[in-house]
Amino acid sequence: MESNRANRVFIFVVDNLIWVFVVVSLIVFSLISKSFFTPFNLVNILSRVAPLGLLVIGQSFTLITANFDLSSESAMGFTAMVAALLLASQKNGGLGLEWNPFVGILIMLAVGVLIGLFNGVFITRLGMNNFIMTVAMLMVLRGATYAISPGKSVNFLPEAFKWLGGGALFRVPLENGKMLAIPASMFFLIFAFLVAFAVTKYTRFGRNMYAVGANRQAAEAAGIDARRVILWVYIISGFCAALAGLLDAGRMDSATPRTGAGLIFPVQAAAVIGGISLFGGRGNLIGAFGGVLLWGILDTGLNIAKVSPFWIEVSRGALLLFAMFIDALKVSYLRRTAIRKVLSASPIGLKDPIQQLE
Amino acid sequence: MKKTVTIFTFFMVLALLMASCAPATPAAPAEPQVVEKTVVVEKTVVVEKEAPKTVTIGYGAPELSGGQGVIMNGMVTGAKGKNWAVVTTNANFDAAAQANQIDYFISLGVDAIVVVPVDSQAICASVQKAKDAGIPFFTIDRAPIGCEINMTVQSDNYMAGKQSGEAMVKLLTEKYGEPKGTVLELQGDLGQNVAQLRGAGFNDVMKNYPNIKVISKPTEWKAEKFSQATLDVVSTEAVDGIYMHSDCVGTKVVLSALEQLGKKFKAGEEGHIFLTGVDACPDAVAAIRDGYSDQASSQPLPDFGVVIADYIEKTLKGEQITEGEVVKEGALWSPARIVKSDTGFMMNLATTSVDKTNASDPALWGNQAK
Structure with missing residues (x-):
């Protein structure tokens, strides 16, 4: 019984290690620079990581089912470009259609869903390798974004379109007389993570996702349609990528051919740091949110502390490596305890293998 | 167990939210520390009043x-x-x-x-x-x-084009005794203000000399297009001079295109094609010193x-x-x-017009960049 409790404590600590890091990094950076722990900066961190956060939600869904979606950064850029082209005036790089912003948002979300559907169908129905399939889509969509763009950025989008990504929900007066705009994207990010957490934790679909990711054969034997579950997670990932595009285009007031380019590495890193296992079937969305926060805090904090960009890159890589290490440690630990449990319950008393395991 | 996890994480989110919405007071984890902190703040205010704040x-x-x-x-x-x-x-x-x-x-x-x-x-x-x-x-x-x-400081791109144009006229006059000949203009991305001004400055000079024929080719600032346009035009027309909207992009590739065509000669040699351009990049300034290029309008x-x-x-x-x-x-x-x-x-x-007389001036940025 005692070992069972130690086991639980270990898993609890490992699963929530991310929050220790978040708190420690907040304290460290506040001590380093007095400009770090200011309302403006904290609000900014949350609104800046919003597009990243949405991609992490999509990625977490696919990772939990032991799949990858590496195309999401390109899907984000492509959907943002599609919407911007429909909405911006000809002078600012658009097609000059200047459609209603809500129609533009609906179309971009639909395009995101279609991209996810396309990924999902090819992977589940044609049995294509999810890694290579989404890498192909990463290249196809990035190229297509360049192809449909006017060769430069598309700017000055309608207010209603920009609101979610760059608008203020309300303004708070600061003591120096200035007003602090509380961005809508900050609340949207938190809301999105809560919804995603609820879906993965409290719905049958969410439980099926974990089951498929942990052991696909066992899940299928238990009557779960794994292919259907995987198709849906790709659709969700595409949808999230479109939302990320909406947030980013709103914040920048423009879509560029490079929107989202290179984000896939931070996305994977934030998800893994947040405890989403690359082996599938483990991790929760609240942890992933922690991963996104930690990424944003490090990004801003190291910049404010005036650390050289090269060392920032090194520290990110080191963090990712550490997260992978913890993940691998956790998985092997769980495997060992599971085997031990089975062996000790064995009626013919297999003591020797247990000793070998020690 | 799961409940504790959820409660714990929710508190974290809540704490962050509150921290980000709170007015600009430093983090105050416990009462006694607050007192300490205010003392420190007062001290720094006094210091700031005495010493002028660095910008x-x-x-x-x-x-x-x-x-x-x-x-x-x-x-x-x-x-x-x-x-x-x-x-x-x-x-x-x-x-x-x-x-x-x-x-x-x-x-x-x-x-x-x-x-x-x-x-x-x-x-x-x-x-x-x-x-x-x-x-x-x-x-x-x-x-x-x-x-x-508040303000933009940039170089006068129209003037740069004009200086290169005037230099080209002078070079052609020295060659033929009068301003005439054929000039290839390698244009930048005409969607950009910079390329439009560099073209306008040059062409406003050229239109005063009806015997100079200007052939304009858009390149979108791309090296391969600079090269292609040079190969196409110089092989079919008797080109006397080339004006590049950017000698940073153009100098190397245009000279190697001329070499391919067997038309790369130093200034003063028979068959030399005049090269002028805007930017005065290190490449261009070096080419002027070596005698392969003639003029560059240097941005400050x-x-x-x-x-x-x-x-x-x-x-x-x-x-x-x-x-x-x-x-x-x-x-x-x-x-x-x-x-x-x-x-x-x-x-x-x-901008400064650079030719062989001042190509070694250390004040030129082309001689400062590594």
């Missing part, structure tokens, strides 16, 4: 190769001259990264922001943020499009930062910037003109 400038470079490195060094020099601190960042061609970097500047509470925009239009979202935070915003080398800032890249430092100082003191001509004895960029445009005050610095 900090946030500088955002779009990338750091070639000319942009020279421009950034100029900004650092300009700030040093005023005893200011500079925080420099590099966006590496990424407009989103530049937007983030400007957020850092605002978080840091810099006194002024100077940026070379990666994207002239996308920068406007950041300009608005800086405006909301009450921080003056300047750009050098490139102007924003679609929003108003190292001076951008030094010149704008004066106007930042003015703005911080609350003085007005005024329109008109600015003359500074001995400066390569003098005379310059300040005009009020719809993107704020715009200062156009004079």
Whole structure:
């Protein structure tokens, strides 16, 4: 019984290690620079990581089912470009259609869903390798974004379109007389993570996702349609990528051919740091949110502390490596305890293998 | 167990939310520490009153190769001259990264922001943020499009084109005894203001000489198009001279295209094709010294930062910037003109015509860049 409790404590600590890091990094950076722990900066961190956060939600869904979606950064850029082209005036790089912003948002979300559907169908129905399939889509969509763009950025989008990504929900007066705009994207990010957490934790679909990711054969034997579950997670990932595009285009007031380019590495890193296992079937969305926060805090904090960009890159890589290490440690630990449990319950008393395991 | 996890995490989110919404007081984890902290704050206020506050400038470079490195060094020099601190960042061609970097500047509470925009239009979202935070915003080398800032300092691209045009006329006159011949104009991206001005300056000179035939080819600043256009035109027409909208892009590839055609000769040799261009990159200045190229209109890249430092100082003191001509004895960029445009005050610095007589001048940025 005692070992069972130690086991639980270990898993609890490992699963929530991310929050220790978040708190420690907040304290460290506040001590380093007095400009770090200011309302403006904290609000900014949350609104800046919003597009990243949405991609992490999509990625977490696919990772939990032991799949990858590496195309999401390109899907984000492509959907943002599609919407911007429909909405911006000809002078600012658009097609000059200047459609209603809500129609533009609906179309971009639909395009995101279609991209996810396309990924999902090819992977589940044609049995294509999810890694290579989404890498192909990463290249196809990035190229297509360049192809449909006017060769430069598309700017000055309608207010209603920009609101979610760059608008203020309300303004708070600061003591120096200035007003602090509380961005809508900050609340949207938190809301999105809560919804995603609820879906993965409290719905049958969410439980099926974990089951498929942990052991696909066992899940299928238990009557779960794994292919259907995987198709849906790709659709969700595409949808999230479109939302990320909406947030980013709103914040920048423009879509560029490079929107989202290179984000896939931070996305994977934030998800893994947040405890989403690359082996599938483990991790929760609240942890992933922690991963996104930690990424944003490090990004801003190291910049404010005036650390050289090269060392920032090194520290990110080191963090990712550490997260992978913890993940691998956790998985092997769980495997060992599971085997031990089975062996000790064995009626013919297999003591020797247990000793070998020690 | 699961409940504790959920409760724990929810508290974390809540704490962060509250921290970010709270007014600008430092973190106060427990009562006794608050007392300590206020004492410290009072102390620093006293110190600030005695010593003058150092001015900090946030500088955002779009990338750091070639000319942009020279421009950034100029900004650092300009700030040093005023005893200011500079925080420099590099966006590496990424407009989103530049937007983030400007957020850092605002978080840091810099006194002024100077940026070379990666994207002239996308920068406007950041300009608005800086405006909301009450921080003056300047750009050098490139102007924003679609929003108003305090000031832009850039080089006079029309003048640069004009200087290259005049040099070309002089070279052709020396060759034939009168201004005539065929000139190939390798244009930049005509969607950009810079290329339009460099073309207009050149062609406004050329249209006074009806015997000079100008063949214009768009290249979109792409080296392979510079090369292709040179190969196509020089092999079919008797070209006397080539004018490049950017000798940074053009010098090497145009010279190697001429070599391919067997037409690369030094100045003074039979069959030499005149080369003029705008920018005066290290390549171009070296080619002028070696005799393969004839003229380049040099932008005062190292001076951008030094010149704008004066106007930042003015703005911080609350003085007005005024329109008109600015003359500074001995400066390569003098005379310059300040005009009020719809993107704020715009200062156009004079360019310097470089030929073999002054190609070794260390004041030229082409001789400073590594």
